[in-house]
Amino acid sequence: MANSIFALVDCNNFYASVERLFRPDLKHTPIVVLSNNDGCVVARSPEAKALGIKMGTPFFQIQDLVRQHGIVAFSSNYALYSDISSRVMSILEELAPRVEVYSIDESFMGLSGVANAVALEDFGYQVRSTVQQWTGITVCVGIAPTKTLAKLANHAAKKYRATGGVVDLTSTVRQQKLMSLVPVDEVWGIGRRLSHRLQAEGIKTAQDLAKSNPKWIRRNYSVVVERTVRELNGESCLSLEDVTPTKQQIICSRSFGQRITEYEDMRQAICQYTSRAAEKLRGEDRSAKVLTLFMRTNRFNPDEPQYTPSLSTELSIPTADTRDLVVAAMRLLQAAWRDGYRYMKAGVMLSDFYEPGVYQPSLFDDAISRPNAKALMSVVDRINSSGKGNIFLAGQGTQKAWVMKRERLSPAYTTRWDEIPLVR
Known part of the structure; x- marks a missing residue:
């Protein structure tokens, strides 16, 4: 797919960020969001990450940290997250000619032709500032000629503060520099189990994977990993999905x-x-x-x-x-x-x-x-x-003692009239 340009827009710490939207008093407070039945940590604010709390940690195991640092925990409020997500995605659809909603907090944007009107990095900052201003949600933007490289660019935009939350990875030189720094298990679609096999073959970074022979990769792994190699080399193999596939x-x-x-x-x-x-x-x-x-x-x-x-x-x-x-x-x-x-x-x-x-x-x-x-x-x-x-x-029924435990559920601020926040 010649001359393709993609941007991956990813909401930062999405669940925790949404909870903080209506609680400005928690601006600098560590926040965690819990899974069904308030079991495990599924989202963390930067402050909670700094305390060493890992994803998937059972909530009962961090009670000492909760008391010591005043951590505020929320039950998962999926209705609220879905509504804020739809607002973010609608903004992206106004800013770009084509958008693929990839998950509740991620979207790919098709930017072919955008560079004729504005520098891609400037466009990324425009996306970031518009979403922040209109919804209060902070996003990071990774721009590249393939989806896989856009994922890597977004990873860098999140990890390196000096980027300002936007990384333009259309330059081959910048691609090679970043790939040399990124472990192979951070590459989109590789994962931990497959990365162990690759590392045993001496493929330890994204750059090592990009330099691998695609035919050898296909023969020893799969056509999916071969596509990843080609994408890391700037060959677009994954197109933008304009229509979300129907669930099976x-x-x-x-x-x-x-x-x-x-x-x-x-x-x-x-x-x-x-x-x-x-x-x-x-x-x-x-x-x-x-x-x-x-x-x-x-x-x-x-x-x-x-x-x-x-x-x-x-x-x-x-x-x-x-x-x-x-x-x-x-x-x-x-x-x-x-x-x-x-x-x-x-x-x-x-x-x-x-x-x-x-x-x-x-x-x-x-x-x-x-x-x-x-x-x-x-x-x-x-x-x-x-x-x-x-x-x-x-x-x-009306009396449901069996329902999922959600003792820390925040109000449905945007989807129920009787729970709209009041300013007094």
């Missing part, structure tokens, strides 16, 4: 705040997870024909009896109607449930997707769908996403 599966699964031992509690949980999965399915404008239910006991506690059922069912016709999917899930739950176990996790998975109106039922399929089902589900989704109310099936 949708999973809704949670660990419980406390172990479930009663069927009624599990029924409520499965009903809620299925409803959420159905909502995601409609967001993809798809219908599903296969539903899978699974439950898990705690495999890390050998003193407890273990049971990990997983059952699937194929619906007569694809559907995105919450009611139909819940009925199917309840049938699976009745078949899978066993008394006498302490369940720590459960979930549902939807698969075998169809576009609306595409599925052709056979002569013997029960193809009768509920009248006005699509319109009803659309109304429910609009109300639930408005922040003004919440419509749910009675089967989801």
